[in-house]
Amino acid sequence: MRKKLTTCANCEQKFAEDFQFCPYCGQKSNEDLTLSVLFYNTISNYFSVDARFF
Numbered sequence: 001m002r003k004k005l006t007t008c009a010n011c012e013q014k015f016a017e018d019f020q021f022c023p024y025c026g027q028k029s030n031e032d033l034t035l036s037v038l039f040y041n042t043i044s045n046y047f048s049v050d051a052r053f054f
């Protein structure tokens with residue numbers, strides 16, 4: 001059986017999802033962080049689009 005892989009939200013390396021932290025960069029592996037990163041990206045995209053109007 002293959003282990004499930006997860007993708008680091010920080011460095012985008014794939015690693016087994018039973019790691020608590022990314023073995024490449026040390027980013028903590030959890031969904032709340034991923035959601036907050038997505039939320040942050042949405043907000044920063046919103047502001048970068050919005051900035052073009054000024």
Ligand SMILES: [Zn+2]
Pocket residue numbers: 008009010011012013022023024025026027
């Ligand atoms: Zn990483």
